[in-house]
Amino acid sequence: MRRILAILLENEPGSLSRIVGLFSQRAFNIESLTVAPTEDNTLSRITIATRGDDKILEQILKQVNKLIDVIKVTDLTDRKHVERELLLIKVLAMNDKSRTEVKRITDIFRGSIIDIGKQIYTIQLTGDADKINAFIETLNNETEIIESARSGCVGIARGEKALRV
Amino acid sequence: MTKQLFTGAEMVVKALTALDVKYVFGYPGGSVLDIYDAIFQQDDFEHILVRHEQAATHMADGYTRATGEVGVVLATSGPGATNCVTGIATAYMDSIPMVVLAGQVATTLIGDDAFQETDIIGCSRPIVKHSFNCRNLEDIPNVIAKAFYIAKSGRPGPVVVELPKDLLIPQNKGEFSINTNVEMRSYNPTAKGHPKQIKKAVKIISEAKKLVVYSGGGIVLSDASKLLTKLVETLKAPCTNTLMGLGGISGTHENFIGMLGMHGSLEANKSMANADVILALGARFDDRVTNNVKKFCPNATIIHVDIDPTSISKTINAHVPIVGLVDIVIKQLLDELKETNFEPNEEALSQWWDQINQWRAVKSISYVPEAEGAKIKPQHVVESMYRITNGEAYVCSDVGQHQMFAAQYYPFAKPRQWINSGGLGTMGFGLPAAMGVKLAFPESHVICITGDGSIQMNIQELSTCLQYNLPVVIVSLNNRSLGMVRQWQDMIYGGRHSSSYMESLPDFVKVAEAYGHVGIQINELSELDTKLEEAFSIKNKLVFLDILVDEKEHVYPMQIRHGAVDEMWIKKGEKA
Known part of the structure; x- marks a missing residue:
């Protein structure tokens, strides 16, 4: 099943490559990976979406924890959490009908049009993976997708639980 | 008063001195010449010049395995560093603490494919416990201190430190400060086992009727052999060791039932298969132990003690996992046994030992003695070697049949x-490892047991032996072939000996002599003991024994592929 892991680690050169290397070395799957420094810039936070059964997940968590740079790792999947992904997508909007329809779909999904060209709309949307997939599918039925960029998901636990030093 | 300033190269030397390093094993080259210049101007530690960087890593490794001290390797950038890769991987797989200082091109050149540039951090990433790129010269001392701390704490392992040339040169200087009491927020290995798990384990052990203690390299690494012996004697249980754990309990102890696994004893593997409780101490259920994991000890409750959580339930599911240093956990177990007034179940024990003694009676570790005029059996050589050295030698092995014969026929009294x-x-490990041991223990017999294949993978180190007066005894079981490969080809590949025999072998006696050592060939059984005795009586010269043995001999017993742990060939064509 799909799992969302949040990892807090030292913001050191090479620490990201150690995580990525570990996943490939041990034949673990990476569906998406996002990384950026936290408000404390000595720390980075990674969110990884992966797939595996309980036994594989247990190994992933232990192996990631074993890396010297890693401070904490948690599996967000089974607890209450929020996950979001950012989509930037460029679609053809050739005529009035098409423009109206793209605008209407974007509104329904609560996205926003952030750039307009002669025949092109660029749209921004946030949401979980299901919502993004549904949006892309709807647009694809309506017009032609020129290009899209997805951030991969980021996640955070709801409530008091926090991943911090 | 102005503070004294040092170059990065001087800082490397000062840091190693502060960490009580006695030997550095290495080979100079462009990017580390400044460090070599600083080494030249000090006498706190000795530098050992090898003939190939791979040997430097194995020599440091051997030194470490014998002494417990962190081994230090120094290599130049590019090929110097990549030559270390096999040695780093060897240390990583066996959890040996090692620090490899690798030169690098100047930071201004990194990424330009400069002369002798390799991304050694990238190359070694999957086979190190951790690695550091130094980018600031004043960081060097504390990076080295951290490298040592990480290498030797928790589950030990190799650490690579990359040192770019511009941080080392005389033009750049900085203040020296080092903190050897390292603390890291991201790294705090667990030491003690969880008290609840200890209680749970002791309860299961107390109720066991067919308990086996299965111990591994962790016992050796954490110097827990006395504690293990005490535990085994308290429980009156049988104890088996992995290949890495031999000597963890004396090989002649009455509770010792031999090595387990692929070439383990029948009694060890049978005991495991029939156990109701397995107490695994510092062992990791390696595939060379378990055979087919799906058939592995289905009826046993498994208590698994290991410092590394990833080792627990990786291949075999543990019913009671205990994360902690094995010496500390054994102490906890002994305390809890005392606390609960543990009394061995004598009736169950006597039945269990009766059963084990029946398996023992098969004498699975045995061979057919030589017929009149026949070639020497390799097992016979190991037996003689054991007798002549009173079982007290350090035995450093290469890889292959000779390794298994040594493990089976030389019972080790000590870790x-x-x-x-x-x-x-790793073939080629034996000779440099023996050299590292001889350096640490010049008064002891140090044997390199090897074969005509393995010895040629680092034979150039005979030159280093002469330079530093390292009179190890090389016992080469020469069967004119790659014995273990040949054995598998005989058993599995229809006897097709594809590239497993050695044509144009050198005259090893002359090779030894050319390097300034003593070479002795043994061809006749009648001269085996006298010539071995002669070799071990020569104290100040390296002796290379080229012993021509029966090339048809196979290592038995041997687990049957894809079978359960106790499904074994006892000898050619005969199943247990």
């Missing part, structure tokens, strides 16, 4: 006496 590349199986 750290048996030194071999168990995890990675």
